Amino acid sequence: MTTNSNNEKTVLVTGGSGFIAVHCILQLLNAGFRVRATVRSLTREPEVRAMLKEGGVEAGNRLSFITAELSSDVNWNEAVSGCTYVIHVASPTPLNVYKHEDEMIIPARDGVLRVLRAARDAGVKRVVLTSAIGAVVYGHKPQTAPFTEKDWTVISDNTPAYQKSKTLAERAAWDFIEREGDQLELSVVNPVAVLGPVLGADYSHSIHFLQNLMEGKMAGCPKVNSSYVDVRDVANLHLRAMTDPAAKGQRFIATAGESIWMVEVARMLKQNMGALAEKVNVKELPNTLVRIAALKNPAAKAIIPFLGLIMNTTNEKAVNLLGWSPRSTEEAIVATAESLIRLGIVK
Template sequence: MNSGVSDVSVLVTGGLGYLGSWMLIALLRQGYRVRASLRDLAQEKQLRATLAPFTTSLHRLSFHRASLLRDEGWDSAMQQCQFVVHTAAPVRRGDYRPQDIIAPTRQATLRILRAARRAGVRRLVLTSSAQAALPPPQGAAISDETQWTGLDDTGTSDTVRAKTLAEQDAWTFVRTHGGPELVTVLPAFIQGPVVSADYSASIGLAARILRGKMPLLPRLGFCLVDVRDLVDLHLRAMTHRDAANQRFIAAGEFLWMQDIAAAYRDAFPERAATISLRSAPDALVRLLALFSGELRQAVTSLGQRREFSSAKAERMLDWRPRPARESLIEGALSLLHKGLA
C-alpha cells in the first residue's frame, strides 16, 4: 500500500465488469480511496463478495448509483475525486441497429466528461480501443497512436465506429472546454485471469475454445494484452506527469485464433481432443454472418494481420506487456478453476 495516496479519491466507471473489477483491485491495493459507479446499488453486495478474495481494503471502496444513459448521479459520484477512470461502455451484443450502440456510446462519454469538468476532476483516463487506431487499407503494417480509424471505410464495424467517434468526441471536448486533463488508453484483445463470471467477449471466445464449442476457427487474429497489464497502463496514465493529453496503445504479441487454440492444447493435453485447430472457410463465416450480429462485426477482419505498437507507452511510461501465451494460460486456468470452461 502506498500511504501517499490514501487521501486521493478515484472514481471507476464499469467496476462490475472485467477490466473495471481488476481496476478496483489495483487501486485498493495501492491505497487509494475508490468509488465505483453502479446502475443498481443492489449489485454492491455481489461485487464486494467478488473482490474480497483479492484485497483486504474494501473499507476504502464506496458505491454510487449512476447510469451511463442518464445524467443523474454523476455529480455526486465525482464529488472531491481527483481522478476518473472511465472503463464502462453501453455495449450491445447480438443483433442491433447502428444507432443502438453508436449514439449511446458517444453520449455516455460526453456525459462523463461534463460531470468530471463540473466536479473539478484533475485527470480522466478513458478506455478506448486499439480498433480506433486502424490504418487505412493500404497504410502502415503496424499501427500506432498517430492513426485514426477511417470512418468512411465501408468495412468499419459499428462497434469500431462507436469507439472511434466517442474518443474523438472526448478530445474535441477537452480542446473546447480546457479540461479535465484527458488520457486515452487503447487496448487490443484483452486476455488474462477472470475475477468473476462477468467477463468480456474476448474471454468468452477463450472459454468457447476451451469447451470445444468452436469446431471451426475463423481466420481472425489479434494483438493480445493481459488485463493486469492493461490496468497497470491505466494507472501509469492516471499519475504520470507527461501522460496528460496523450493516447497510449496497449498491445502485445499478435496471434491467430489457431495459435491461441494450439497454446491451449499444449497447456492442457487432456483437452486436446476437445480443442479444435480446424480453420473455417471464409465463405462459410460470411454466410453465417448473415444470421449473427457478432459475426457481422468480425467478418471485415477475416485474414487481416492488424498489429499495433505499444512503443509509446513503453518509452514514456516504462510499461511492458507480458508474453501473450502466459496471459492465455493464466486466463484459461482461472476459467477452469471457476468452472467457467
C-alpha cells in the same frame, strides 16, 4: 506500491462491475487509493466485492458505490465530488441486435461528455478514458506495419457500430478537452482483445471465444488476426496513465505484442493446458466456409470484414514513455484458461 500520499486520494471508476474496471479497482486499492465505483444498480455491490476477494483484496470501507448511468445526468456530480482522478471504463456493451447504430453511438459519446463535464466542474485532475483498438485499426487499406497511436479508425458506412461508437466517443473526448476542458487533463488507453484472469461472471467478450474453443464449440479457427493483452496489464496501464505527468494528453495502445492468428491461440492452449484442452480444435477454417456460415450465423457474419487482415499493433509508446511492461500473449491466454477452469466456467 502502497504510499501514504494515495490514502487521501479518491478515484472514481465508472462501470465498476465490468471486467477491466474490477481489475482497475483491485490495483487502485493495492496502491492505497480510496475508490468510488459507479454501477447501474446497487444490487451489484456484493458481486463486485466477491470478485475483488477472488483477486485477493478485502475492500472494506475503502470502496464505496453510487448508481449512475451514461444516458442520464443523475448522480454524476455526486459521483465525481472529491475525486482526484476518474477512470472512465463504462461503455455500452456491444449489441448484437439493434435497430439503428445510434443505439450504441449516442450513449457512448454522450456518456463520455457527461463524465468529462462533471469531472471538470468538480476540479478533478485527470480522466483516463478506456477507449478501444476499435478506434484505431478499422477502415484502413491492408497493411503489415503495426498500427500506432497516430492511427484513427476511418469511419465509413461499413464501419461496425461498436467500433464507430468507440471512435466517435474518443474523438468527442479530445474535442471537449481542447475546447472547454479548462484545467482537466485527459489520457486514453486503447486495449486490443482483453484476456486474463476471470474473477466472476462478468468478463470481456474476447474471453467468450476462448471459452468456446476450450468447450469444443468451434469447428475450427477462422483466419482472423488479433493482438491480445492481459487485463492485469491493462489495469496497470490505466494507473500509469492516471498518475504519470508524461501521459497527459496522450493515447496508449495496450497490447502484449505481435498480433497472432486464431489458430495460434488454439495451439497455445493445446501446448499449455494438456488434457484440459482436449476439445480445442486446431484446424484453420477456409474463408469460404466462414462466409457460408455467415449467411445464418450472426457471429460468423461479424468476422467477415476481418478475414485474412493483419491487425498488428505496437506497445512501444506505453513501454518507452510510461515504463509499462506487459506479460506475453501466451501468459495472458494461459491465465485466462486457468481461471475459466478454476471458476468452473469451462466444464
